[in-house]
Amino acid sequence: MRQVPTVKTLKINGRDLSGRQEETILDVARQNGIFVPRLCEMDGLTDVGACRLCLVEIKGQNKLLPACVTAVEEGMEVTTDSERLQNYRRMILELLFTERNHVCSVCVSNGHCEMQNLAQRLGITHVHFPYRYPKEDVDASHERFVIDHNRCILCTRCVRVCDEIEGAHTWDVMGRGIEAKVITDLNEPWGSSETCTTCGKCVHVCPTGALFEKGRSVAEMMKRRQFLPYLTLMRKENE
Amino acid sequence: MKQESTIVIDPVTRIEGHSKITLHLNEDGRVEDARFHVTQFRGFEKLCEGRPFYEMPSLMARICGICPVSHLIASAKACDSLLAVRIPPTADKLRRIFGLAQVTQSHALSLFHLSSPDLLFGMDADPAKSNIFGVAEANRELALDGIRLRQFGQKIIERLGGKRIHPAWVVPGGVSEPLSEANRDAILQSLPEALAIAERTLEWFKGTMERFREEISTFGNFPSMFMGIVKKDNGLTFYGGKLRIVDASRHVVADDLDPTQYDDYIGEKVEPWSYLKSTYYKPKGFPDGVYRVGPLARLNVADRCGTPRADQELAEFHELQRTAVLSSFHYHHARLIEILYCIERLEQLLNDPEILSKQVRAVARPNALEGVGACEAPRGTLFHHYKIDEHGLIRWVNLIIATGHNNLAMNRSVLQVAKHFVHGSRLTPGMLNRVEAVIRCYDPCLSCSTHAWGQMPLRIQLISPKGEVLDEVARA
Numbered sequence: 001m002r003q004v005p006t007v008k009t010l011k012i013n014g015r016d017l018s019g020r021q022e023e024t025i026l027d028v029a030r031q032n033g034i035f036v037p038r039l040c041e042m043d044g045l046t047d048v049g050a051c052r053l054c055l056v057e058i059k060g061q062n063k064l065l066p067a068c069v070t071a072v073e074e075g076m077e078v079t080t081d082s083e084r085l086q087n088y089r090r091m092i093l094e095l096l097f098t099e100r101n102h103v104c105s106v107c108v109s110n111g112h113c114e115m116q117n118l119a120q121r122l123g124i125t126h127v128h129f130p131y132r133y134p135k136e137d138v139d140a141s142h143e144r145f146v147i148d149h150n151r152c153i154l155c156t157r158c159v160r161v162c163d164e165i166e167g168a169h170t171w172d173v174m175g176r177g178i179e180a181k182v183i184t185d186l187n188e189p190w191g192s193s194e195t196c197t198t199c200g201k202c203v204h205v206c207p208t209g210a211l212f213e214k215g216r217s218v219a220e221m222m223k224r225r226q227f228l229p230y231l232t233l234m235r236k237e238n239e
Numbered sequence: 240m241k242q243e244s245t246i247v248i249d250p251v252t253r254i255e256g257h258s259k260i261t262l263h264l265n266e267d268g269r270v271e272d273a274r275f276h277v278t279q280f281r282g283f284e285k286l287c288e289g290r291p292f293y294e295m296p297s298l299m300a301r302i303c304g305i306c307p308v309s310h311l312i313a314s315a316k317a318c319d320s321l322l323a324v325r326i327p328p329t330a331d332k333l334r335r336i337f338g339l340a341q342v343t344q345s346h347a348l349s350l351f352h353l354s355s356p357d358l359l360f361g362m363d364a365d366p367a368k369s370n371i372f373g374v375a376e377a378n379r380e381l382a383l384d385g386i387r388l389r390q391f392g393q394k395i396i397e398r399l400g401g402k403r404i405h406p407a408w409v410v411p412g413g414v415s416e417p418l419s420e421a422n423r424d425a426i427l428q429s430l431p432e433a434l435a436i437a438e439r440t441l442e443w444f445k446g447t448m449e450r451f452r453e454e455i456s457t458f459g460n461f462p463s464m465f466m467g468i469v470k471k472d473n474g475l476t477f478y479g480g481k482l483r484i485v486d487a488s489r490h491v492v493a494d495d496l497d498p499t500q501y502d503d504y505i506g507e508k509v510e511p512w513s514y515l516k517s518t519y520y521k522p523k524g525f526p527d528g529v530y531r532v533g534p535l536a537r538l539n540v541a542d543r544c545g546t547p548r549a550d551q552e553l554a555e556f557h558e559l560q561r562t563a564v565l566s567s568f569h570y571h572h573a574r575l576i577e578i579l580y581c582i583e584r585l586e587q588l589l590n591d592p593e594i595l596s597k598q599v600r601a602v603a604r605p606n607a608l609e610g611v612g613a614c615e616a617p618r619g620t621l622f623h624h625y626k627i628d629e630h631g632l633i634r635w636v637n638l639i640i641a642t643g644h645n646n647l648a649m650n651r652s653v654l655q656v657a658k659h660f661v662h663g664s665r666l667t668p669g670m671l672n673r674v675e676a677v678i679r680c681y682d683p684c685l686s687c688s689t690h691a692w693g694q695m696p697l698r699i700q701l702i703s704p705k706g707e708v709l710d711e712v713a714r715a
Binding site: 105106108110137138140141146148191214215216217218219220 | 289291294296297298301405407415602604630631632
C-alpha cells in the first residue's frame with residue numbers, strides 16, 4: 001500500500017516551505033510570518049472563506065483561491081502579495097465600507113478595529129464606489145451587549161463561536177446577498193433570546209464595532225481574543 | 240429713478256459657516272430692512288436618532304471643529320442626567336479645565352484670525368490684505384500672539400483628551416482618563432506666556448477702541464436682555480450653574496433659572512428665510528423677548544469673575560456704559576477679559592490637590608429617559624436635550640446653539656449698521672465690510688447652529704421694489 005505523505009512542500013512567495021497535509025495555505029503562511037489579510041478567519045473557529053480577503057494566486061490556476069480554506073498541496077507555488085491581489089483586496093475592503101454605515105470616528109471600536117487596521121495597512125485612503133447608506137437597526141435590547149448592524153460585515157465569526165465553542169447557536173444568518181443579516185434566535189430581539197447565555201464570546205470575536213458591550217463610549221471597546229485558541233486547545237486535550 | 244431695491248452680501252466672510260445678508264432699500268435708497276440668512280443645513284438632531292446615547296458626546300462634537308469641547312461637555316452633561324449620576328469631583332474639574340482651554344483657543348481664533356484685520360487696518364481697508372496673513376505682515380507680534388494663544392488652548396485639549404480636535408475623552412459619567420502629573424506640570428508651565436499675551440492684547444485692544452467710536456455707537460448698540468449661566472455667587476462660569484437674565488439696565492429679569500428647564504422660558508421660532516432658529520424669552524414673546532448671549536452677555540450678567548486680574552478688567556468693563564454694556568462691538572473686549580479669566584482660572588484648577596485623582600468616572604445604566612445638558616460655549620449658552628428608549632437608544636434630540644440665541648440680535652445689528660453706513664444703490668467695500676464686521680462681533684458659528692452643507696460665499700444684493708437686482712457684490 002502506498003504511504004500518503006503527511007508533509008507537503010510548497011513555495012510561498014518563492015520561499016520553500018512545508019506544512020502538514022491537513023493545513024491550509026493560510027496556516028503555513030502564518031507559521032512562517034507571511035502576512036495574508038483576513039477578516040472572517042479566526043484561529044479556533046472553522047473556516048468559511050466568507051470575506052475573500054485572503055485570496056492568493058496559485059501557479060497553473062486561473063482562479064484566485066482563498067488561503068483559509070485551500071489545503072496545501074505538494075509542489076504548490078503560491079503568491080500572496082501581487083499587485084493584482086492588492087488591488088482586489090482594496091476593492092473588497094472598499095466595498096465592505098460602502099455596503100453599510102461604517103463611521104470610524106464615532107465608533108466604539110475606533111483604533112481597535114480589524115477592518116480599520118486592515119484598511120490602513122492596505123493603504124486605503126479613499127473609497128472609489130458610491131456608498132449605499134442603508135438604514136440598519138441597532139438592537140440594544142440585551143442587558144449587556146449591543147448589535148449595530150450598520151457595522152456588521154457578515155464575517156459570521158459570531159455565528160461560529162456561538163455554535164462551535166459556546167454550543168448555544170443563538171446567532172445565525174437570514175436573508176441572501178445584500179439582504180443578509182445576522183440574527184439572534186428566530187430573528188427575535190437579542191434581549192428576549194432564550195438560547196443566549198450572555199457569555200460575550202461573540203462580542204469579542206467580532207472584528208468591527210458591530211458587537212460591543214453596553215456603556216462603552218467611542219474608541220473604548222477593546223476586544224480580547226486570546227481566549228479562543230486556549231479554549232479550543234483545552235477542549236481537545238480533555239477529549 | 241427712485242425705486243426700492245435689495246443688496247445681498249453673499250457670502251459673509253471671516254466667520255464660521257455659510258451665510259448671506261440682504262439689505263432692502265426703500266424708494267429713497269435708504270435701508271428699510273436687513274436680514275442675516277444662514278444658508279446651510281445640517282440636521283444633527285435627526286441623524287442621531289436610533290444611536291446608543293453613549294455615542295452622543297463624540298457624535299455631537301462633530302458639529303464643530305472649533306468648539307467640539309463645548310458640545311462634548313453639554314452632551315456628556317445631558318448623558319450624565321440620563322444615567323442620573325453625580326460625576327466624581329475630579330471629573331467635574333477636569334471637564335472645566337477642558338472647557339476653559341477651549342474658550343481660550345476659540346476666542347483667540349475669533350479675535351486674532353477673524354477680527355484683528357478690522358481692528359488693525361480699520362473697516363475701510365483693502366479686502367485683499369484684511370486677513371491673518373495681512374496682519375502678520377503689518378504686525379508680526381500680534382499675529383504670532385494669536386497663533387500662540389490658540390496653540391496654548393489646543394495643547395491643553397490634546398494633553399487631556401489625546402488629540403486637539405474631536406477628542407473622545409469626555410464620556411457619560413465623567414472623563415475616560417485621569418490627568419497625569421507630567422501633563423499637569425506641562426500645562427502649568429505654559430500659563431505665564433499665555434497670560435502675558437492676554438494682557439498685552441487687551442492693552443492693545445483698548446488703545447484701538449478710540450478709532451472705532453462710530454462703530455461702537457452703531458454696531459448692535461441697542462437695548463436688549465442678556466442671558467448667561469452664573470455660579471451661585473453670580474460669578475462668571477462656563478461649566479454650569481443657574482441661568483440669569485438681565486435687562487438693558489443690568490436689572491435682573493430672571494434669576495436662579497434651572498437650565499434643564501429651558502423649555503419653560505425659552506421659545507424657538509423658525510423663519511422661512513434662514514436655517515437658523517431664533518430663540519426668545521417666552522414671557523416677553525416674539526420678537527420682544529430678544530436677548531443676547533456670549534462674552535458680552537456673560538459679562539453683563541455676572542457680578543464678578545472670581546480671579547484677580549479678570550475682576551479688575553470686569554470693573555473697568557462695567558464702566559463703559561452706565562447701563563449694561565449694549566454695543567455688540569464690545570463683544571471683542573469681553574472676549575479678551577474672558578481669555579484672561581480662563582488662564583487665571585486654569586491655574587486655580589490645576590493647583591487643586593484633587594486634580595490628579597484617579598477616580599474620574601461614574602458608571603451606571605440609564606436611569607432616566609430624558610436628560611438636558613447646558614454649559615457656556617465660547618459663543619454663549621448651549622443646550623443639549625435628549626430622550627432615549629428603555630434600551631438607551633436616542634429617540635429625540637433638541638439642540639439650542641449659542642448662535643441661535645443671538646439670531647434676533649444679529650439681524651437687528653445688521654439693520655442698524657446698514658441703516659447707518661449703507662446709502663443708495665452703490666456699495667463700497669467699507670460699507671460691505673462693516674455689515675460683515677458686526678456679524679463677526681458675535682463670532683457666530685453657523686455650522687454649529689444649523690447643523691453645514693454647501694459652500695461659503697458672501698453675497699450682498701440690492702433689490703428694487705420690483706424685485707430687480709440693482710447691484711450685487713459677491714465674494715467667491
